[in-house]
Amino acid sequence: MEPQRQTAGSHNELARRFASVRALSEALVAPLSDADATVQSMDDASPAKWHLAHTTWFFETFVLRDHIAAYQLHDPRFPFLFNSYYEAEGRRHARGRRGMVTRPTLDEVLAYRAAVNDALLTAIDDLPDAAIELVTLGCHHEEQHQELLVTDLLHLMSENPLEPAVWPAAPKVPVAMPAPIGWIESDERVVEVGHDGQGFAFDCEGPRHRALVPAHAIADRTVTNGEWQRFIADGGYRDARLWLSDGWGWVQREGVVAPLYWQERDGVWTRFGLDGRRAVDPAAPVTHVSFYEADAYATWAGARLPTEFEWEAAAQGHQAGAGNQMDAAGPVEPRPAADGPAFFGDVWEWTGSAYRPYPGFRAVEGAVGEYNGKFMNGQFVLRGGSCATPRGHARACYRNFFYPHQRWQFTGVRLAKDL
């Protein structure tokens, strides 16, 4: 993260923001049973209870323990359980065994949250700037885990043969099919990218720097489910020529024939969501596709994926807080686009850019320096934000990143092409 000086007045503001972020996490687990919140459905996912506790551990460790004299840990056994990957913080529970921890219970974890919330809000006015920065970081960190909590929960429910709905479906509003893709053209030019120092950003978003983008065109909307069904019908998942070699291996090994959570019966496609299994909406953006699928689709469409800087340059004039993002607990789903280009919300958009450091990047000192830099190989950058991204979390310079086979996030596709 980029450290920001805090004024006294901002402490009140930060206290309100902290309380609000914490409350959303708790609202998200309100419909969950103890078991729903405990089970881990795959190594990539974590239990909801773990997300609740890990985000709390983050505040307790880096703010309370490190900055409050004589602070007593809520439970000295919790750091082993709830540290995620911070090597500097010592040994920790194996990632793939997070689902074994039936105790502490969900109620005990909620009590842990309450205790840390109280301690932090009591202390906040006296915290030094370094700690205040960590509170800010912790809020953004928790927002990231809110999105993971939702997508991990979706994965868990999808593994249950009964396919339970966590929330009732939102009412559907009939929407016209989107217009054909329009193309936003750009000559070769040098652009400024990366965080400009105004407001919060994670360390990997900077330093701001110049980058040369080639002459290109970028689509004014993302690919829809209807378009994706044509790709399927055209044999897209069976034609090796469309795929990266590793992607073709993945398709064959995993037997992939459609986006995650899709099923076909008698020619009708459905998808599973937190509101249960429902028809695929052809007008809505396709989601739950891997980088491999996104790349193969682009090849099939005679296009390519945009680079992260092409995307960022195109998005810089748009409202990062607009669009279909997460405001409250409830089912989340990409929705048919309204008129005009939109770059934020609905789905994270795979770019063709590998996740690597910017010129001059330096991870911050200490354990929180493990936040981003150590993941900079083998993953691709996604831009924009999704229907599961807490509103306010997205920005044009934001860099999300996943491995090319992963698709349990709300991941979609925007096309680009060379001019």
Next chain:
Amino acid sequence: MEPQRQTAGSHNELARRFASVRALSEALVAPLSDADATVQSMDDASPAKWHLAHTTWFFETFVLRDHIAAYQLHDPRFPFLFNSYYEAEGRRHARGRRGMVTRPTLDEVLAYRAAVNDALLTAIDDLPDAAIELVTLGCHHEEQHQELLVTDLLHLMSENPLEPAVWPAAPKVPVAMPAPIGWIESDERVVEVGHDGQGFAFDCEGPRHRALVPAHAIADRTVTNGEWQRFIADGGYRDARLWLSDGWGWVQREGVVAPLYWQERDGVWTRFGLDGRRAVDPAAPVTHVSFYEADAYATWAGARLPTEFEWEAAAQGHQAGAGNQMDAAGPVEPRPAADGPAFFGDVWEWTGSAYRPYPGFRAVEGAVGEYNGKFMNGQFVLRGGSCATPRGHARACYRNFFYPHQRWQFTGVRLAKDL
């Protein structure tokens, strides 16, 4: 199972037994949270909730569905979830994914139990003999799952770094160290083994037949923790010559250095149990050892494991219902032996006999014929019954069986030798 004709009076008796068996299962899960009852800790183990539901599915399917006209399934989606391995009953949920089923909840499964209990008790007086036999089989089946429920729960709790205790420890009564092993000698002779047709038995326990046992001696008690600690101290886990080749591979691959759940710190051995982590009692029978370990220990001791017929011949005069077996919910643990030879309770005893069919064995027709016969390769017979075996379930001809590397059951060792 061996079918038994039932008289009218026996229906009341059976109804009482049914109610009593069902009540014990529910008592066992009383201290569990929804999460405790839902998580699966390894492929070999099942969630407590699954045990509760699967035993209920057994009664519902083979008694109610098959023998009561117009019976409506409690939930038509449950057979897919709760069939264990009956191929004849169709497709079913993958064994290793049983822990994904957070819904139905524990409460919903208990309601399923109540509904099936009511339906069965209402119908029992009018059930045909074939159905009555299946009720009897279902009770014995549920007793087997009670033991698994306890051992699976122990394994789950052991995977939690906090090592929670499910029940408080039973009070310890000081007991003298057992006397040295005495040997019960036998000349070569032909013995009768297998179920004699009096009372219930599983199909694999018969037919009763003659078998020749060689001249041999069998120990009058099982090996103790104290004796096992000497095996460890003597380098037993590091000496390839003591081990079967597959066993040595297992020891090295898994890094095995002691029985399951044992830990050593500063020269003191502790074990984990459902009452938490406590000191190993040197006077109590060793348990949670694999066949490989049992065989290596016997080699180290200059002895061998008994065959299942040597064991059965020696046990025939002893009370199968005596000794340390499970009477009620609560922590279970092998206890130091009282005076005199005992063959039942405390620990299942590995024999040197592969689990294979007896001469003339025929599996019964239909789905319940998959109960035993199809598992007759690669496993070894265990005899006796353990501290987690419901009292009344054991008998001299009972054949338990596990793979040679498995040790999450209460498995121990009795020695034998050639004369």
Next chain:
Amino acid sequence: MEPQRQTAGSHNELARRFASVRALSEALVAPLSDADATVQSMDDASPAKWHLAHTTWFFETFVLRDHIAAYQLHDPRFPFLFNSYYEAEGRRHARGRRGMVTRPTLDEVLAYRAAVNDALLTAIDDLPDAAIELVTLGCHHEEQHQELLVTDLLHLMSENPLEPAVWPAAPKVPVAMPAPIGWIESDERVVEVGHDGQGFAFDCEGPRHRALVPAHAIADRTVTNGEWQRFIADGGYRDARLWLSDGWGWVQREGVVAPLYWQERDGVWTRFGLDGRRAVDPAAPVTHVSFYEADAYATWAGARLPTEFEWEAAAQGHQAGAGNQMDAAGPVEPRPAADGPAFFGDVWEWTGSAYRPYPGFRAVEGAVGEYNGKFMNGQFVLRGGSCATPRGHARACYRNFFYPHQRWQFTGVRLAKDL
């Protein structure tokens, strides 16, 4: 092995036998290139060159090194390469990496053989009895490896998409289809089984002891390819009810639909052999079937596999040296049976007996004691001998053993049933 006292005269006899055994191994590799002799096609198989060298290492280590003062190893680096599994002989090359050893070359290994042959034949008249016994053991040991060399070579060639023939096919003699299976009946009786001390036997074949066999019938011939084709046509590989649970898992995981090396095209079945791919002969015994397949076939046929003692009792009156066994280098293949019951040659016959020690079994002291005893779990006994067994190697009490999924040996099926 069972030690035998040797007279002076027998040294000449043993020298002749030693030379003859050694010569057959070399004849078997005569048509092989250096590459043919070096490559390892799977973990279970070894390169031909390794067999040549390992059998030589056995004589060099246990006879020359241990019994000839001042004997100098041919190459001090060879023991690490060519020890198979003798823990007492120290560290050794990983079994699965035997195919990496392109050097020493085949010619260098043949030179190693010549040197050890010379040294041993020079020394043989002066060897102490203990060493003479080891020479005898070494000859039998090498005969076992001759059979493995042939079956491992067959597996290697089968992995080459070109399916090369190592030898030209033997001329086919038209043979009438065998008569339907006849049944040899036996009342329950106590039989003597195991090696009687006359001549050589491996240690696992004794001690000779009494065993009770139940009333039963055993088939007078093995199952033919034609019969097996009816099993296939009847859906035998697709009917879970016929299979052991582990066997059904194996069939599904491996996609097994026929014996190893069989292929079907346009309704015609062929098999691959060391003479290339040729039509399956319906009159010949089926081979290259696993225990799982043998057991499923027997279930389908309303029969079962014989126990090893039923088999031994039935075979005791028959000529162990008769039938289709290996006399010289060349293609080997089961052949249609001549008239009358035969128990030796063509195919090893799976029994229903787990490979376990006899009453009173004791492995011999020292490294050669690792020969048999440490493999006594998880494997099944096969009896009889095959077309690839060197003639003279078989006997009624001989116990071969493999895991239930293995089928690259010449393994077949004889039925039995209860009376």
Next chain:
Amino acid sequence: MEPQRQTAGSHNELARRFASVRALSEALVAPLSDADATVQSMDDASPAKWHLAHTTWFFETFVLRDHIAAYQLHDPRFPFLFNSYYEAEGRRHARGRRGMVTRPTLDEVLAYRAAVNDALLTAIDDLPDAAIELVTLGCHHEEQHQELLVTDLLHLMSENPLEPAVWPAAPKVPVAMPAPIGWIESDERVVEVGHDGQGFAFDCEGPRHRALVPAHAIADRTVTNGEWQRFIADGGYRDARLWLSDGWGWVQREGVVAPLYWQERDGVWTRFGLDGRRAVDPAAPVTHVSFYEADAYATWAGARLPTEFEWEAAAQGHQAGAGNQMDAAGPVEPRPAADGPAFFGDVWEWTGSAYRPYPGFRAVEGAVGEYNGKFMNGQFVLRGGSCATPRGHARACYRNFFYPHQRWQFTGVRLAKDL
């Protein structure tokens, strides 16, 4: 590849080049036995015989079969065996089973080469331009396989516990330790990168385009073995903070403690090479390190890896044909650097750039279009060329690429830093 028009005179030149390239491959295998040339030591590596045959298949398929009327394949079974990964050319032998093909023999493969050489040289004067381009491409393709042949052979020999030397060691010339690293500085600027259309290049090297490089400094030489030993001594392989997360997982899972082929005994480091095991030369460039190791070293050194464009811009003025590259068969090894900056030879240099397409990249049509584009994910670009790169093959715009854990190539490290 970038197509180039060919003049008549260039056909003679091309014929000479073709003959010369083909001869070097054959010289490389001159010291190999049939077995040496047949065995495959890991999935990533191929047998020498396969390299010889695959490169021949390339010419036979894309030149002779596609451009010579009535050309008869040398052996119609070879395309299945020797196609590498061209999906458009149909099914092919599994990559990991290339070592099973003991037949055809090395001699038969050499005969295949001779036949294709003759056919191609006979036809070359009449080949159309498109075919001539493919001959050119085939020569460059074969040069790539020459380097792989050498590195795959080194890996194979390293798997042999005897560690055989394929060639005698080259005489060592005493060389002074290199001077400390000097830094070549550059302001931020726009540079031209990629192939300029003069002479041959692979398709992935273009199109030529502008790129912005930031202000930075790049080292004037690569990291030496001596410097790497200081990294080891400083605990570099044990400090998680220095490593990418995936790299740290790799180090722990594989137990990595030094570059591939290094061993330490009594404080002395040796390395295995095609001339056997010898002392590590502290003055020579370190090699056989993975991207993960390169990145961790750079972090330890307070630097970073250069991007591929920083490297290319720095290398553009240097002689690509100079330095320690492969001129003939014999042992190859990085050598201590002569004075002055050098960018070619000795070791391929890991860059921090993911291997992705350039703006405007289009794979060529048809099967040869699978050459590069489909591998553009998950791999990193290496620049420069190594001691095993055939001289003439390297150029400033050349893009080699491997996965971050791979290190059996001659891969090394050049540092860079931000200004």
